[in-house]
Amino acid sequence: MTKDQEHQFVSELENNQNIVHKVCSLYTNDRDSHKDLFQEITIQLWRAYPKFRGDSKFSTWMYRVALNTAITLYRKSKKSIKTQDYESVIFKIKADEYDETQEQQLKLMYNAVKELGDIDKALVFLYLEDKNYTEIAETLGISEVNARVKMNRVKNKLRTILNP
Known part of the structure; x- marks a missing residue:
């Protein structure tokens, strides 16, 4: 190099x-x-x-x-x-914008995402990074249609985890 x-x-x-x-x-x-x-x-x-x-x-x-x-x-x-217990995880939220409800929701969401499989975690991560399905598909090496289908399934899984 x-x-x-x-x-x-x-x-x-x-x-x-x-x-x-x-x-x-x-x-x-x-x-x-x-x-x-x-x-x-x-x-x-x-x-x-x-x-x-x-x-x-x-x-x-x-x-x-x-x-x-x-x-x-x-x-x-x-x-x-x-x-590690999620209570000990530190979320970086500016003090002037601190919202206990929002922090609790973030903790629950992160815990739910951690229950997903490897590819599903990556899919959620890219989705939350505001990547479009074309970019998600390219990054994960799958088709755009497959990315959309997987994302719908992951959303359903997360709903089930968060609302048993």
């Missing part, structure tokens, strides 16, 4: 690192696991960057690598998952 490519990679990673943090938050339960997953995703992005052709936006490609890395590691460690 040339120095120019290295500089470009670092710049793109810095500009889009919130994507990696969001994926890490979705697939981990504590700070150390978050840091480990962030590091692993960064390594995978670095290794894959020379193959990035620019056919899609960098952020779309980054979502795909980050989600695939998280899902792979999550599946490998599934047998020894450490859980």
Whole structure:
């Protein structure tokens, strides 16, 4: 990799690192696991960057690598998952905009999403990131029709989880 490519990679990673943090938050339960997953995703992005052709936006490609890395590691460690009570999870809401009801709803939604399968979590994550179905399909490597069908099924699953 040339120095120019290295500089470009670092710049793109810095500009889009919130994507990696969001994926890490979705697939981990504590700070150390978050840091480990962030590091692993960064390594995978670095290794894959020379193959990035620019056919899609960098952020779309980054979502795909980050989600695939998280899902792979999550599946490998599934047998020894450490859980954390959702009461101890810190949600970052500005103090002047604090709404206890909203915070409780967020906690319930995150817990419901964590009960979903790997691909379904990724689908919800991208949907909540305001990605359209074309971008979701491209990121997950499925057809747009399949993304729409899966999203409808996931919405029903979440309704069932949230309203037993």
